[in-house]
Amino acid sequence: MSINVFHLLETVLSDDVVRTLAGRFGLAPDLTRKVASAAAPAIVAAIMQRGSTAEGARGLFSTIMSPEVNAQIGKQLPDMLASTSGVSLLETTGRELIQKAAGVNVGALADAVAAQTGAAQSTVFSLTGVVGAATMGILKHHFTASQGVVGQLPTLLGHQLSSVNASLTDRLAQAVGLGSAATFADSIIARLKDVSAHLSHPEPDMRPVPAAAPPQTVVHPAPPGKPAARSHSWLWWLLAAIAVIIAFFALRSCQRDNAEDTTQTGATQPAAQAAFQPASQPASQPASSAAVAASQASDAAAASAAEAASSASEAAPVPTRDSHFSFTVDKSGVPTLTATVGTQEEKAQLIDALTKQLGEGKFNANVTVDAATKPAAWLAHLDGLLPLLALPGAEVKIDGSHVELSGAAADAKLGWLDKLKALFGTGFDIGVFNVQKAVADATQSFRDAVKGLFGPDASCASADIVKVLNLQVVNFATGSTTIPASAGEDLRQSAKVLNACAKEGKPVKIEVAGYSDNVGNKAANLALSKRRAQAVRTWLVAQGVKASTLTAEGYGEANPIDSNDTEGGRFHNRRIAFVAQQ
Incomplete structure (x- = not known):
């Protein structure tokens, strides 16, 4: 049995759901539907592309069946959209799933959808995450309900081609790495059929052996005068x-x-699906006898x-965590690297390659083996990465299929960005860390989300409040405790939210927590992180927030949320976090 993902997506994104989304993101319902209708075929097409190789299909199936995918999203979506924190979690999870499932750069896809629909890029970025989460949930629900296996995945994907063709434009196809829409359509069916045949025919020793048919009992009539021999035919x-x-x-x-x-x-699936039907499939096979x-x-x-x-x-149960590989190279050309892989074999492969390229004792490595980690696809491209491990000042971070360059590796004159894009191919998202863009993206995410904290149905639950407040970035200058101008407006909005809840008799108690990266003196970092937390608390109190609802504490380089090996990781670790208090 198969499904039409697009028909089910229209059911999940009902008119009521679309109106709720439109209100959350400040769009007209028609434009919200238009954005979803543009994003969905691009997402499904990228998933089809991923499923057109045996290895890709297995990885895709693992992602679909992973705990992060909600098979009940069709029923639960209205409740998820009822709170700001639910919307934020939904869109974030959806974007991560799109990246894991298809290796799509969601930002590039959002740019293309925004250009096609006229909606703001930041809003499209958020809505694309919702569409991605819903699409993956539909696929998981189908495979869970039908006890489907990976060998059925390429067939199901092939059935979506006619719907994809109806809406996929060249611009959208290029945004998800497919080339032109026509080129994709011309080749994808044949590739999916090849993979389907490969995955649907396991080795003979893997096929269960059917039980032998029971022997037939022949009953001979008993000679006259003799009792008939007891027959066991009743048992059969x-x-x-x-x-x-x-x-x-x-x-x-x-x-x-x-x-x-x-x-x-x-309606019945279109002719494109017929290519995936078995050659012979009788409609019915009536029995002529009990036997x-x-x-x-x-x-x-x-x-x-x-x-x-x-x-x-x-x-x-399949591995659900992305593999990780990051390194920084000091001025003398000695790299220090951190990695998490799923098996001892992968660890040995990595260490052997480093030793062969750099020499024994010429690098510092901390490699962890975690069975919950997915296969490290980047290991196949390790030879191309090795020269970067000898480049002084180079910094690289790989999480799953996302590659981020910083330091000397991001120097445009050296051309490593283009080299790695050619090396890794379309299955990887490769970019350069840019602090201004990181701040701008965080700011936009916060401003989109904070709108939901105002109005008659706004939540004053601590968990909902801190979820949104933690989307903002207070990017202090090096060594400074002065609130940067880039954070001023976001902190004003934060104060307005806290004041509104207090006015309703629902004050929210929060700890302002300061953190640092691991560069420099540990004690100095601890002291600086505390002064920065106090500066934010003081700023909020000046905006009318009751001092009794706010505390401030500094934790230095404790509890990092990212690797300190790269500029992007250190940026994430230097943070102000808002923590709900009882």
């Missing part, structure tokens, strides 16, 4: 009856599943058992 008839009962209930279950899928998907029925039921039970065994193997 009993087994046949049981098998018929099992087959009846299995058929009823399948009919219910088919009815549900038919209700959701509507035939028993044989069919036995075959069905064996097939069901085989599928269940395959499903159990495929749906077994």
Whole structure:
């Protein structure tokens, strides 16, 4: 059984849901629907591209079945959109899933959708995350309900082509790394069919062996005058009856599943899907006798058992965390690196390559093996990365398929950005860290989210408040405790939110926590982080927030949220965090 993802997405993004999203993001409902309708085919097309290789299909299936994907999103979406924190979590999770599933640069996709629809890029960026989360949830729900396996994924993806073709433009296709829409459409079906055939035919020793048919008992008439020998044929008839009962209930279950899928998907799938149908698939096979029925039921039970065994193997807990690799090279050319991989074999491969390239004892490495970590795809491109480990001042961070360059590695004159894009290909998102852009992106995310904290249905729950406040960035100058101008407006909005809750008799108590990176003196960093936290508290109190609801504390380089190996990581660790207090 298959589904039409786009029909189901229209059901999930009902008119009520679209109106709620429109209110959250300050768009007209029609424009909100237009943005979703532009983003969805690009996301699905990128997923199809990822599923067009055996390795990609396996990785994609693992992402779909991972705990981060909500299979019940169709039912739960209205509740998620009821709070600002729910919306924020939904869009963030959705963007991360798009990146993991298809290796898409969500920012580039948002730019293309914004240009096509006329909506603001920042709003499209947020809505794209919601569409991504909903799309992945639909796929997981289908595979969970049908006990689907990875071998069925390319077929399902192929069924989406006609809907993708109807809306995918060249600009959107290029934004997700597919080239032109026509080129993608011309080649994707053949590639998906090849992968489907490969994944659908496991090795013979992996195929369950069907039980042998029971021997037939031949009953001869007893000679006259002799009692008839006792026959055991009744036993086979009993087994046949049981098998018929099992087959009846299995058929009823399948009919219910088919009815549900038919209700959701509507019309019969178009001709493009026919390419994926089995060559021979009888509509019905009526039994002519109880023995035939028993044989069919036995075959069905064996097939069901085989599928269940395959499903159990495929749906077994899979690694959910991205692999990590980061390094910084000191002035003398000695790299210090940190990595997290899923197996000892990957660790050995990494260490062996470093030793061969740099020499024994010529690098500092901290490599952790964590079974919850996905395979490190970047290991296949390690040879191209190794020259960077000898470049003084180079900094590189890789999380899953996201590659970030800083320091000397980001020097445009050296051309490493283009080199790595050519080396890694379209499956990786490769960019240069830019602090101004990071601050601007954080500011826009905060301003989009904080709107939901005003109005009659706004939440004053501590968890909702701090979730939004922590989207902003207070980017202090080096060694300074002066509130930067870039943070002034966001902190004013934060104060307005806290004052509004206090006015309603729902004061929110918060700790302002200061953190630093690990550069410099540890004690000095601790003291500086505390002074910065106090500066933010003082600023908020000056805006009318009750001093009794705010405390300030500094924690220095404790509790880093990112690696200190790179500029981007250190930027994330130098932060002001807002923590809800009882």
